Amino acid sequence: xxxxxxxxxxxxxxxxxxxxxxxxxxxxxxxxxxxxxxxxxxxxxxxxxxxxxxxxxxxxxxxxxxxxxxxxxxxxxxxxxxxxxxxxxxxxxxxxxxxxxxxxxxxxxxxxxxxxxxxxxxxxxxxxxxxxxxxxxxxxxxxxxxxxxxxxxxxxxxxxxxxxxxxxxxxxxxxxxxxxxxxxxxxxxxxxxxxxxxxxxxxxxxxxxxxxxxxxxxxxxxxxxxxxxxxxxxxxxxxxxxxxxxxxxxxxxxxxxxxxxxx
Ligand code: LHQ
Numbered sequence: 102x103x104x105x106x107x108x109x110x111x112x113x114x115x116x117x118x119x120x121x122x123x124x125x126x127x128x129x130x131x132x133x134x135x136x137x138x139x140x141x142x143x144x145x146x147x148x149x150x151x152x153x154x155x156x157x158x159x160x161x162x163x164x165x166x167x168x169x170x171x172x173x174x175x176x177x178x179x180x181x182x183x184x185x186x187x188x189x190x191x192x193x194x195x196x197x198x199x200x201x202x203x204x205x206x207x208x209x210x211x212x213x214x215x216x217x218x219x220x221x222x223x224x225x226x227x228x229x230x231x232x233x234x235x236x237x238x239x240x241x242x243x244x245x246x247x248x249x250x251x252x253x254x255x256x257x258x259x260x261x262x263x264x265x266x267x268x269x270x271x272x273x274x275x276x277x278x279x280x281x282x283x284x285x286x287x288x289x290x291x292x293x294x295x296x297x298x299x300x301x302x303x304x305x306x307x308x309x310x311x312x313x314x315x316x317x318x319x320x321x322x323x324x325x326x327x328x329x330x331x332x333x334x335x336x337x338x339x340x341x342x343x344x345x346x347x348x349x350x351x352x353x354x355x356x357x358x359x360x361x362x363x364x
Contacts, residue, residue, distance in 0.1 A: 107136040114304040116144035116152045123158025128166035134189040141196040150363045151304035155207035164214020186246055194248040197222040203303045203311045207296040213237040218247030226283040228274040229292045235271040257281050307345040308363035
């Protein structure tokens with residue numbers, strides 16, 4: 102992994118991936134996005150069962166590093182943002198949505214632009230109480246990217262998504278919770294321990310069922326009911342053949358708590 106643009110640590114079955122450019126609120130550069138993509142694969146290779154994405158310092162992520170792309174605007178003034186997205190952002194977004202374990206965004210501070218997009222691509226969002234969230238894109242004359250036009254309206258509805266994108270005002274953690282943009286707000290002194298507990302609980306869960314559920318719900322976004330019913334039959338066939346399912350049924354019938362192994 103190049104340098105420590107992204108820190109990767111494991112505790113038990115939880116991988117924590119920390120964006121590590123605190124001086125610029127963890128703004129995203131090409132090398133950082135590559136390192137993030139590598140870290141996702143590493144968590145899978147290590148057999149982890151939950152991944153936490155967070156930021157070093159006072160920010161979660163300020164989106165694309167605008168200084169990095171500035172040079173692209175010299176010359177004829179027509180930067181190829183499509184190539185930047187396709188080559189560096191899209192693999193990360195797909196990597197998160199297809200990761201073989203649940204993913205938690207631990208939003209430790211401001212999240213802006215594609216930084217917010219990354220948080221929205223995760224399965225869960227826990228924010229520190231003083232976090233601010235802003236789409237930021239239209240403020241610099243861009244459209245939402247890194248999947249936000251797909252994730253945002255699914256979380257908060259089209260009207261709120263439209264307001265958040267076109268007005269682009271920062272939203273507090275409390276407002277974000279109220280509109281469904283995030284799942285929890287936690288006081289600063291309890292943030293780390295709450296994230297640890299949340300992630301450990303997920304890591305002790307039925308990992309295959311979690312991942313299949315995410316996939317099914319993503320597919321449902323564009324499927325007809327008939328198509329979705331076919332997809333759910335296939336997913337349930339697979340879930341039904343996991344050891345976790347069989348063991349959990351036995352545990353229920355024997356009136357003891359299940360012990361999931363993620364397979
Ligand atoms: C930054 C950044 C930053 C560089 C803070 N870059 N340095 C776009 C283009 C192409 C293709 C791919 O996709 C995208 C997606 C995008 O993400 S577009 C959106 C890009 N992000 C933004 O427009 C957000 C820009 N940042 C801000 O509006 C503010 O910094 C926020 C609201 C995030 C935080 O405000 P403050 O808490 O007041 O912090 P600050 O502004 O003082 O920032 C601290 C430092 O971080 C500062 O550097 P300095 O040397 O003065 O201490 C900023 O220049 C630097 N920084 N964001 N995106």
